[in-house]
Amino acid sequence: MMFVTPAFAQGAPANGDPNAATGTAPAGEVHTETGVAHDAHGGGVFPPFDHTTYSSQLLWLVITFGFFYWIMQKVVVPRVGGILEHRHDRIAQDLDEASRLKAEADAAVETYEKELAAARAKAGTIAETAREAARTKAAADRAAIEAELAEKLVAAEASIATIKAQAFAEVGAIAEEAAGAIVEQLIGPKASAEDVRAAVASAKVEA
Known part of the structure; x- marks a missing residue:
């Protein structure tokens, strides 16, 4: 123009x-x-x-400013506002998601700690039960062994008494025979069995 x-x-x-x-x-x-x-x-x-063009310059300045203001108001500002709002919503969603994940993590840790405490308590109960069962079994085994040893001791004592009685009986017969032979060697005539038996019994009583 x-x-x-x-x-x-x-x-x-x-x-x-x-x-x-x-x-x-x-x-x-x-x-x-x-x-x-x-x-x-x-x-x-x-x-x-040039002072003669100030009016046209002002007119074009107003037109240009109005045009850029309209562009800013209708295009740039809404777009920037939409971007900021979208970012704000995205940040809010991320914060909510982070809070939710933190709550889930805290709940998981609390559940884990409870389960761990329950497992430890159960393990302690099982260990105590096992120790008690082991002590009971050991006491029962000990009692059974002691009873068996007592029975064997009684049987051994009975066997020893029997063997001792048999030995004494055999010793008595041997002593009677030896005493009769000694008497016969010393005095000549053989002594009677009753006399020898009486002499051996008298010697046992004195011993």
């Missing part, structure tokens, strides 16, 4: 340009947006500093 400044409009008739009525520039002559002829100002002015 080209803007025609008053300087250009006034300068055209003075030069006798037939295009002045239409407001067009002569052929081969280029004018800027500010509409200031280069030959009129001798080197030109930087367009933003």
Whole structure:
């Protein structure tokens, strides 16, 4: 879009340009947006500093600002807000999930500790029962062994008494025979069996 400044409009008739009525520039002559002829100002002015274009600059500034404000309000801000809200929801979900997992972990640890304590108590009960059973069995085995030894001792004592009686009986007969032979050797005639038996019995009593 080209803007025609008053300087250009006034300068055209003075030069006798037939295009002045239409407001067009002569052929081969280029004018800027500010509409200031280069030959009129001798080197030109930087367009933003030209006071004659302040109104158009302000108009375009308002239009540009309004356009960018509309873009920010309708596109950028909702999109950024949606991203932030999504991240906020995601963080909240992650925190909830972390809390749930922590609660499950705490419950699992508590259950494990309870089961471990129950297992230890059960192991202690089993060990105590086993020790008690072992003591009872040992006492029963000991009593059985002692009873068996007592029976064997009684039998041994009876056998010893029998053997001793037999030995004494045999010793008595042997003593009677020896005493009869000794008497016969000493005095000549053989002594009677009753006398020898009486003498041996008298010697046993004295012994």
